[in-house]
Amino acid sequence: MRISRYRASCAGAAVALALGGCGGGSGSGDTPQALPELAVLSSKPELVSGGSALVALRVPASAPAGAAVSVTLNGTDVSSAFKPDPTNPGQRIAVLAGLKLGANVVAANVGGTDAQLNITNYPRSGPMLSGPHQSPYICQTSAFTLPDGSKLGDSTDTNCSAPTKVVYVYRATTGGALKPLPSLAALPTDVATTTTATGATVPFVVRVETGTMNRGVYQNAVLHDPTKEATPSPTAPPAGWNRRLLAVHGSGCVGGWYVQGAALGVSLITGDNIARLGEGYGVFNNSLNHPTNSCNATLAGESTLMGKEHFIKTFGVPAFTVSTGGSGGAYTSLQLADAYPGLFDGVFISSTFPDALSISLAGLDARLLSRYYLAGNTAAFTEAQMVAVSGHKTARAWYDLAMQSGRTDPVPGRRDPLPPSPLPILGGVPYQSAVWNAAVPAGLRYDPVANPTGARPTVFDVARNVYGIDKVTGFALRPFDNVGVQYGLKALNGGAISVAQFLDLNERVGGYDQDANYVAGRVTGDASAIQRAHQSGMQLNGNGGLADIPVFDISSLYDEDNFYHYQWFHFAVRERMAQANGDTRNHVMWRGGTPITAAVGAGGTAEEFAVAAAASTQGWQAFIDWVKAYKADTSAGAQRDKVIARKPAAAVDGCFSKSTTPKFIAETQTLSSKPDTQCNTIWPSWTAPRIEAGGPIAADKLKCALKPVSAASYSVAFSPSELARLQAIFPSGVCDWSKPGINQVGVTPYASFGPSPVNQVFDITK
Numbered sequence: 001m002r003i004s005r006y007r008a009s010c011a012g013a014a015v016a017l018a019l020g021g022c023g024g025g026s027g028s029g030d031t032p033q034a035l036p037e038l039a040v041l042s043s044k045p046e047l048v049s050g051g052s053a054l055v056a057l058r059v060p061a062s063a064p065a066g067a068a069v070s071v072t073l074n075g076t077d078v079s080s081a082f083k084p085d086p087t088n089p090g091q092r093i094a095v096l097a098g099l100k101l102g103a104n105v106v107a108a109n110v111g112g113t114d115a116q117l118n119i120t121n122y123p124r125s126g127p128m129l130s131g132p133h134q135s136p137y138i139c140q141t142s143a144f145t146l147p148d149g150s151k152l153g154d155s156t157d158t159n160c161s162a163p164t165k166v167v168y169v170y171r172a173t174t175g176g177a178l179k180p181l182p183s184l185a186a187l188p189t190d191v192a193t194t195t196t197a198t199g200a201t202v203p204f205v206v207r208v209e210t211g212t213m214n215r216g217v218y219q220n221a222v223l224h225d226p227t228k229e230a231t232p233s234p235t236a237p238p239a240g241w242n243r244r245l246l247a248v249h250g251s252g253c254v255g256g257w258y259v260q261g262a263a264l265g266v267s268l269i270t271g272d273n274i275a276r277l278g279e280g281y282g283v284f285n286n287s288l289n290h291p292t293n294s295c296n297a298t299l300a301g302e303s304t305l306m307g308k309e310h311f312i313k314t315f316g317v318p319a320f321t322v323s324t325g326g327s328g329g330a331y332t333s334l335q336l337a338d339a340y341p342g343l344f345d346g347v348f349i350s351s352t353f354p355d356a357l358s359i360s361l362a363g364l365d366a367r368l369l370s371r372y373y374l375a376g377n378t379a380a381f382t383e384a385q386m387v388a389v390s391g392h393k394t395a396r397a398w399y400d401l402a403m404q405s406g407r408t409d410p411v412p413g414r415r416d417p418l419p420p421s422p423l424p425i426l427g428g429v430p431y432q433s434a435v436w437n438a439a440v441p442a443g444l445r446y447d448p449v450a451n452p453t454g455a456r457p458t459v460f461d462v463a464r465n466v467y468g469i470d471k472v473t474g475f476a477l478r479p480f481d482n483v484g485v486q487y488g489l490k491a492l493n494g495g496a497i498s499v500a501q502f503l504d505l506n507e508r509v510g511g512y513d514q515d516a517n518y519v520a521g522r523v524t525g526d527a528s529a530i531q532r533a534h535q536s537g538m539q540l541n542g543n544g545g546l547a548d549i550p551v552f553d554i555s556s557l558y559d560e561d562n563f564y565h566y567q568w569f570h571f572a573v574r575e576r577m578a579q580a581n582g583d584t585r586n587h588v589m590w591r592g593g594t595p596i597t598a599a600v601g602a603g604g605t606a607e608e609f610a611v612a613a614a615a616s617t618q619g620w621q622a623f624i625d626w627v628k629a630y631k632a633d634t635s636a637g638a639q640r641d642k643v644i645a646r647k648p649a650a651a652v653d654g655c656f657s658k659s660t661t662p663k664f665i666a667e668t669q670t671l672s673s674k675p676d677t678q679c680n681t682i683w684p685s686w687t688a689p690r691i692e693a694g695g696p697i698a699a700d701k702l703k704c705a706l707k708p709v710s711a712a713s714y715s716v717a718f719s720p721s722e723l724a725r726l727q728a729i730f731p732s733g734v735c736d737w738s739k740p741g742i743n744q745v746g747v748t749p750y751a752s753f754g755p756s757p758v759n760q761v762f763d764i765t766k
Contacts, residue, residue, distance in 0.1 A: 023278040027240070034060035036069075036110040038117035041093065041317050043309040044750070045117060046758045048104075050124040050213070050306070052097040054313050055117065057082055058090060059110050059499045067111030076103055083235045087243070087316070095313050120756070125159035126214040127434065130231055130302045130306075131465025131753035131764055133159075136258050136455055137215065138439045138583075139176065143262035144217050144287075147269055149210050158257065160260045160337055164211030168226055169269055171204035178269045181205060184226045194240070196223070196280030202240035206269060206277055207232070210680050213310065214303045216260060216288035220311050221268040223280060231733065234316035242280030245302055245311060245318035247336075247344065248273065249329035250290025253356045254407050255435045257295065257462040265290025266329065272616075282318065284311050291328035293408070293437075295356050297335040298536055304336055306345065317415070320345040320631045321622075322524035326556055327351040327565065331358075334546065334573060339537030341545030341749050348620060350556030350593075353569045354540040354576060356701055359477070360459050363564075364480055364512065365689040366390060367416065370402045371518055372509050376450040379504040380499070388496040389488040389505070389570075391687035393560040393673070402431075402566045409433035409516035410446050410456040433516070435721065448515055458516075460529075463755045464743055465764050466536045467529040475514045481525030481534045481703040482511055484735040489694045493715040499722055507729050530702045531743035535761045536751050539702065540573065543580035543746040548639045549585045550630070551577070552623040554615040554649070558593040558608075560686055565596060567685035571671040575698035581747065585644045588622075589614050589669045591683045592656040611656045618664070622650040655679035671697055701741030706733035711757065 039045075042054035057071060071079045082096035099121040106117040107413055122128045137658040139160035144152040148167045155162055168181035172190045177622065182188060192204040207224035207501045210217065223234075223240030225624040230236050237243075240368050250265010267273065268283045276283060286303040289293040308321060319413045330349035353359055383395055390398035402416075414433035434457050436445060446454035453474070460476040461465055467477045487509055511523030533539040553573065557565045571588060578584045592611040598604025629646035630639070653669045654663040655678070667679050675681040691697060695704070709727045711718050713734075718726060752760040 005723060034062045036063070036108045038106055038108055038115050040117070042312040043305065046120045046734075046755065047128050047305060047750070048099065048121045049120050049126070049128060050313075051098065051099045051121060052313055053119055054317070055094055055096050055106060056085065056088075056614050057092045057094075057108055059092075060113075061090075062337060063111050063113075069098065069108070069110050071106065071108045071701075073098070073106050074100065078106075081289055085369045086235060086237070090405075095234065096489060099269070108208050117758040121188055122755075124213055124306075126302060126306070127755065128302055128305070128754045129750065129754070129759075130296075130298045131762075133215065134258055134299075134462070136440070137446045138259045138437075140260045140262040140287075141212060141217060141441060144210070145263070146279070147178070150619045152210055155212075159212075160215050161212045161317060162217075164209065167208045167210070168224075169206050169208060171206075176274065178206060178274060181226075183635045187225070187227055194278040195222070196240055196242045196278075197210065197244070198280060200240055200242070200280065204278060207238070208269065209314070210749075213286065213306050214288060216286040216294070216303050217264070218284070218286045218303070218307050218310070218356075219264060219268055220282060220284040220307070220314070221273075221277060222282040222315065223277060234313070235690060237316045240280055241315060241321040241728035243284055244281050244315075244518050245308065246273075246276055246281045246283045247308070247321065247323040247333075248283060248285050248293060249300070249323070249325035249332040250285075251326060251328035252290070252292035253295040253328055253359070253456070254292070254432070255437045256293055257293045257437075257440075257457050258444075258464060259293055259437045259439050261287030261290055261293030262307060263287065263290075265292060266325070270327040282311060282315060284308065289332060290358060291332065294462070295328075295459055297332065297339070297538055298331060298463065298466055300332050301336045301340055301343075301537075305340060308343065320627055322346045322348060322627060325350075325469070327353065328356070330553075333353045334541055334551070335537050336542040337549060337551075337749050338542060339749065339751065341548065343545065344549060345631060346550040346552070346623060347546075348554075348623045349554045350616070351565050352553050352573055353669050354573050354699070356459055357539055358406050358569065359564065360408050362408050362688050362690065362699065363406075363700070364399050365482070365485075365487075366398055366402035367405040367480070368509050368511070369505075369689060370399065370416065372505060379501040381501060381505075385491065385497050385501070387720075388491040388494075389692060390689050391490075393684075393686045397561055397564075397686070397693065398689075399528040400562055404564050404709060405516070406432045406435060406458065408458050408478075408512075410458050410461070411448055411515050411517070414443070414516075421557075456584055463538060466532050466762070467524070468532065468536055468762065468764060470514065473514060477526035477529035478514065478523075478538075479530045479702045480523055481649045482509075483522045483524055484704050484706045484730060484733055485522075485690065485693050485695075485735050486730075487689060487693050490692045495716075499696060499716055503722060503729065504727055505694070506726070525703050527703070527743055530741075532747060532762055533702060534743065534745045535748040536753070537747045539700065540576055541580055541700070541747040542573075542577040544749050546577055547581045547586070548643060549586065550623060550626045550643055550651070551646075552590075552619055552626070553588065554590045554619045555593040555683070556612055556616065557596055558591065558683055559595040559597075560684070562593070563596040565689070567591070567683070568671055568691065571669075571685070572699045575696065576700050579698060579700070581640075584649070586640065588651050590655065590664075591617055591669060591679055592658070592662070593696070606660050607658045609663070610660045611658060611662045614656055614662045614664075618650070622648060626651050655683055658682060681763040694735060700746060701735075701737065703742040704735035704737060705742060706738040707736035708733050
């Protein structure tokens with residue numbers, strides 16, 4: 001059953017305030033009196049953190065007038081803590097503090113009828129469901145800079161904790177940046193005002209709270225005037241908060257291991273977030289939601305759960321929560337929305353990937369091809385043939401993808417013979433293995449000779465709680481598998497390469513061992529790691545929360561020539577959603593943007609910048625209108641149906657013309673490098689090696705099912721000796737892409753890897 005609500009009843013189901021079966025007595029007479037209702041509003045009751053929870057009590061309408069109401073927490077009376085809910089008449093709410101670690105019981109009695117709510121509380125430092133804490137782990141609170149220029153301060157314990165600090169900033173009547181508020185007693189004369197999306201006009205003063213949570217540094221921000229308003233609480237929320245909440249995420253991945261993070265990936269008080277704050281949005285983030293600090297979606301998800309929970313306990317329940325991000329922030333938004341249904345009510349993403357794993361695995365394929373060609377190229381492939389096998393637009397694009405396999409390589413100092421990238425962002429280095437954050441001491445780092453038990457800098461090892469470990473080596477198990485993959489299959493069938501070239505390539509392409517060293521044979525991925533990659537959402541599936549919310553995808557970066565932000569990744573997301581849910585009517589794709597060179601300040605035309613700006617501005621408005629519309633629909637029925645029915649006219653597929661005044665072209669988006677549509681003519685797209693090997697655009701089959709080699713499967717003829725050689729290359733058979741992948745399962749909502757026993761998928765300690 002798909003879980004589609006963030007709030008939950010005492011039984012842990014996903015229906016808020018549905019406690020009829022939670023115990024207790026009934027009224028006298030033939031007609032039973034309705035039971036009082038209890039619910040946790042700040043999180044799921046089995047995933048409470050930090051020793052407190054926002055709890056709601058609803059007294060049934062059938063209760064006698066003046067009936068006595070009492071509430072206890074673990075036997076202690078807390079009735080006086082409950083106050084009227086300003087947004088929900090008939091409901092009382094309270095932040096119940098003092099929860100003990102583990103099991104807690106909230107009990108209510110209204111006029112003799114009872115209800116009970118079971119709560120499981122975890123430490124503010126975690127974990128709840130991400131498994132054992134990473135080790136080593138480098139604290140960086142002393143380096144984290146607050147909006148007023150001060151530092152968060154030294155960590156106070158081994159969990160990298162630091163005291164919470166609140167800083168106020170304001171927007172002046174001149175200038176766009178936010179600056180520190182000089183006094184909490186009176187506002188400066190140059191403070192600007194802002195009118196929020198819900199019509200409130202307030203001073204543009206922002207409360208920024210910074211602290212530690214889940215061993216990361218969290219931050220939230222919202223309009224609040226400390227000179228006139230009370231300290232925010234769920235019963236006294238800030239006047240400028242529009243009851244909307246925005247989760248933002250960072251980017252990258254390489255180097256994202258074993259550090260707390262000295263900064264967030266996206267500032268809450270710069271760029272587009274200033275506009276969102278001025279509209280009244282609350283915004284929140286965590287340093288572990290920056291993949292360059294922590295390339296681990298499960299840890300990011302847990303941190304976001306805790307961050308939203310804390311925001312709700314501080315300010316109240318939002319009308320809706322949306323998530324946004326580009327590149328690594330896009331896949332973080334997607335993965336969290338899918339794996340934790342109800343956490344987000346919509347995602348607005350750009351420069352999209354399905355997940356970090358997809359980049360890594362595609363990079364491994366591309367690097368195998370590079371190694372094959374550059375190790376001798378005995379089959380005399382031309383550059384055009386190499387590019388055809390890769391699926392990319394150019395050799396430059398294929399090489400840049402191959403370089404991304406460095407995030408799977410723990411061996412320091414390795415330099416593959418790949419041409420250097422021309423982009424400053426890569427520093428001119430052609431291939432980088434074992435990339436580390438400078439904060440991690442050299443003595444802690446893995447080296448196969450000098451330090452074989454050191455921490456391993458790979459996307460697999462940083463998520464070892466999900467993938468599991470090899471009991472012999474202690475290294476994380478790997479899901480990469482290329483058994484049966486026929487590299488260059490489409491090029492062969494299309495006549496771009498010869499049978500001899502096809503056979504030589506597949507005979508010699510090889511694979512990798514756990515240290516990313518080349519090996520002659522194909523690689524068999526670990527079956528259990530593959531299954532858990534799907535269950536955890538490390539491999540985006542689309543069958544979880546993404547089925548029921550708007551997903552709005554814009555290009556932002558459009559660059560099929562450099563740095564691996566290719567359009568096929570956008571289409572991979574859409575295909576996964578289509579396979580999981582039958583259609584993608586809740587997904588919208590807008591194409592067109594700037595090249596990566598523009599993003600690093602090395603180029604880009606006025607037309608390209610105009611397209612990116614138009615897509616961002618117009619897309620955000622269409623997206624928010626969509627979320628508002630379906631959230632306002634209180635009728636009965638499935639949420640997915642409401643999302644589709646309430647889709648605004650502007651939320652349709654399309655692209656932009658290249659112009660300083662770009663025009664939107666409404667057109668269903670397809671993956672093609674041919675000028676077969678208006679959008680593909682302006683913004684053509686290419687593919688990747690495994691797609692050219694016959695694999696799906698979704699790139700979601702980590703290990704393919706196999707079928708026997710058959711000459712009838714090819715568009716070209718094989719001689720008897722060639723066919724025998726082909727069968728020797730693939731003794732177990734070739735990929736049957738028409739079948740589901742091996743251990744290809746859906747995401748497990750709120751999957752636990754410990755210590756929570758609810759929905760527990762795997763416990764590495766056992």
